[in-house]
Amino acid sequence: MRTHRVDVLVVGGGAAGMAAAAAAARVGARTVLVEEGARLGGVLDQCIHPGFGLHRYREELTGPEFAARLVAELDGVEAWTGQSLLAVDPNRPRARTVGSEGLVEIEAGAVVWAAGARERPLGALRVPGTRPAGLFVAGLAQRLVNIHGLLPGRRALVLGSGDIGLIMARRLHLEGVEVVGVVEIRPHPGGLLRNVVQCLDDFGIPLLLSHTVVEVHGRGRLTGVTLAEVDGAGAPQPGTERFVPVDTLIVSVGLVPEVEGVPFAPRDPATGGLAASTRLQTAVPWLFAAGNCLAPFDLVDTVATFGARAGTLAARHARGELSPAPRPVPVRMGRNVAALVPSSLVPGEEAILYLRAREPLDRARVTVGPDGPTRTARGVRPAEMIEVRLTAEETAAMACLQEVAVEVTALR
Ligand SMILES: Cc1cc2nc3c(=O)[nH]c(=O)nc-3n(C[C@H](O)[C@H](O)[C@H](O)COP(=O)(O)OP(=O)(O)OC[C@H]3O[C@@H](n4cnc5c(N)ncnc54)[C@H](O)[C@@H]3O)c2cc1C
Structure with a gap:
C-alpha cells in the first residue's frame, strides 16, 4: 500500500469539495481531493437545467457548466476520481482510500468532509402497499433521463414539491412522460416560486397542496397510488382518498446528509448533518465540513462559498496557523x-x-x-x-x- 502525505485531504468532488480543495491549494497547501465517482461535479453533473452561479459568477449556468468552472479552478490540486474513502482514523487526520489509484493511505494535516447528501427514500415515509418497479427517488430518475437517456415510465406522479421535484416534473414532461401532478403535504409549495411557475404553471402540470400518497399499488409494476387530503398536522383525512393510475412515482421528499464515513464526529440532531462551528470546524479539530453534508443547501453558490472557507481554514489548521477557537x-x-x-x-x-x-x-x-x-x-x-x-x-x-x-x- 502506498502512503501519500499532504496538508489537506478533501473527501468529495462536488461543489463543496472542489471549492475547498481549490481554496486550500491557493494558500499553498498540498491538497488531494478524493471522489468516488468517475467524474468531478457531484450532483451538478446531472442538473442540466439553468439556474446555477448567479451569485458566484454573475451568470446563469447549467449544473455541468458550473462544475466545469470549479474544475478549472483546481490549479495545484491532485484530484483522484474513482477513488473511494474506506475509513478515516478517528484519532488523527489519516484515511485509507481504494480505487483507480489502488489502495492508498493518506496522511494529512487536516481533512475536509464534503460528501454531500443522499435522497430520502419512500421507505422513510412508511407509506403502506407493495414496492413494485416504477418507484424512483428524483435524483435517480434525473440520472436515468439526463445521463443515460432512459425514461423511467410513461405516466408519472411526483411526490414532494421541493425544487428537485418541480424540476423533475418539467424534465419528464419535456421528455414526453404524462406528468399527472405534483403532490405536496404542506399547504404551500416546498420549492422556489420561480420554479413553481417555470416548471409547473408554464406546462399545465397541476400542484396538489395539502395532499399525500397513502398507498402504493401494483405487483410487478406500479399500477397507481392512493392520494388523500391531509389536515394542518399532515394527517390523512378519512373519506378523501382517491386512486390515481400511474406507472411511475417520483419521490422527492428531502435529502439526508452523507456522514457515515466519519462516525466519530458529532452530528447536529436538528439537521442530521455534521455539527460544525462558523469556522466549519467540527469538535474533532482537524476535521472540517462543507456543503450538503452539513444540511441540504438551496444554492450551489452558498455551498461553494462554505467550501472555500472550509478549505482555507483547513489549510491554516494543517500549518498550525489557526488559533484554537x-x-x-x-x-x-x-x-x-x-x-x-x-x-x-x-x-x-x-x-x-x-x-x-x-x-x-x-x-x-x-x-x-x-x-x-x-x-x-x-x-x-x-x-x-x-x-x-x-x-x-x-x-x-x-x-x-x-x-x-x-x-x-x-x-x-
Ligand atoms: C436536483 C437538484 C437541483 C438543484 N438545482 C439547483 C439550482 O438550480 N441552482 C442552485 O444554485 N443549486 C441547485 N441545487 C443545489 C446544489 O446543486 C447542491 O446543493 C450542491 O451542488 C451540493 O454540493 P455538495 O458538494 O455539497 O454535494 P454533492 O454534489 O452531492 O457532492 C458530494 C460528492 O461526494 C462524493 N462522495 C460521497 N461519499 C464519498 C466517499 N466516501 N468517498 C469519495 N467521494 C465521496 C459523491 O460522489 C459526490 O460527488 C440543486 C440540487 C439538486 C439535487
Whole structure:
C-alpha cells in the first residue's frame, strides 16, 4: 500500500469539495481531493437545467457548466476520481482510500468532509402497499433521463414539491412522460416560486397542496397510488382518498446528509448533518465540513462559498496557523426555523448563519439570541435560505451565553 502525505485531504468532488480543495491549494497547501465517482461535479453533473452561479459568477449556468468552472479552478490540486474513502482514523487526520489509484493511505494535516447528501427514500415515509418497479427517488430518475437517456415510465406522479421535484416534473414532461401532478403535504409549495411557475404553471402540470400518497399499488409494476387530503398536522383525512393510475412515482421528499464515513464526529440532531462551528470546524479539530453534508443547501453558490472557507481554514489548521477557537456557542432553531447551519458560532469572529423558515412571511424579523442582533427580511419562503451575517462584535457579546436561539417572526 502506498502512503501519500499532504496538508489537506478533501473527501468529495462536488461543489463543496472542489471549492475547498481549490481554496486550500491557493494558500499553498498540498491538497488531494478524493471522489468516488468517475467524474468531478457531484450532483451538478446531472442538473442540466439553468439556474446555477448567479451569485458566484454573475451568470446563469447549467449544473455541468458550473462544475466545469470549479474544475478549472483546481490549479495545484491532485484530484483522484474513482477513488473511494474506506475509513478515516478517528484519532488523527489519516484515511485509507481504494480505487483507480489502488489502495492508498493518506496522511494529512487536516481533512475536509464534503460528501454531500443522499435522497430520502419512500421507505422513510412508511407509506403502506407493495414496492413494485416504477418507484424512483428524483435524483435517480434525473440520472436515468439526463445521463443515460432512459425514461423511467410513461405516466408519472411526483411526490414532494421541493425544487428537485418541480424540476423533475418539467424534465419528464419535456421528455414526453404524462406528468399527472405534483403532490405536496404542506399547504404551500416546498420549492422556489420561480420554479413553481417555470416548471409547473408554464406546462399545465397541476400542484396538489395539502395532499399525500397513502398507498402504493401494483405487483410487478406500479399500477397507481392512493392520494388523500391531509389536515394542518399532515394527517390523512378519512373519506378523501382517491386512486390515481400511474406507472411511475417520483419521490422527492428531502435529502439526508452523507456522514457515515466519519462516525466519530458529532452530528447536529436538528439537521442530521455534521455539527460544525462558523469556522466549519467540527469538535474533532482537524476535521472540517462543507456543503450538503452539513444540511441540504438551496444554492450551489452558498455551498461553494462554505467550501472555500472550509478549505482555507483547513489549510491554516494543517500549518498550525489557526488559533484554537474560544468555546463555541451552540445556535439552536427557535420559532419558525426549519433548518440552521452551522451548529455553533465562535465568539469574537465574524459569522454567517444560513436558515430556512418553516412558514412563509411577507416581512420578517430574524432575531439571534434573546437580546441579540436582529435583521429584517422580505418575502421569506421555506424554499429559500436566509443569510444572516454577524459582526465580530456581535458574536463577542454572546461569549457567555449557554446557547443562542434564532427566530423568524412576522414584522408588521
Ligand atoms: C436536483 C437538484 C437541483 C438543484 N438545482 C439547483 C439550482 O438550480 N441552482 C442552485 O444554485 N443549486 C441547485 N441545487 C443545489 C446544489 O446543486 C447542491 O446543493 C450542491 O451542488 C451540493 O454540493 P455538495 O458538494 O455539497 O454535494 P454533492 O454534489 O452531492 O457532492 C458530494 C460528492 O461526494 C462524493 N462522495 C460521497 N461519499 C464519498 C466517499 N466516501 N468517498 C469519495 N467521494 C465521496 C459523491 O460522489 C459526490 O460527488 C440543486 C440540487 C439538486 C439535487
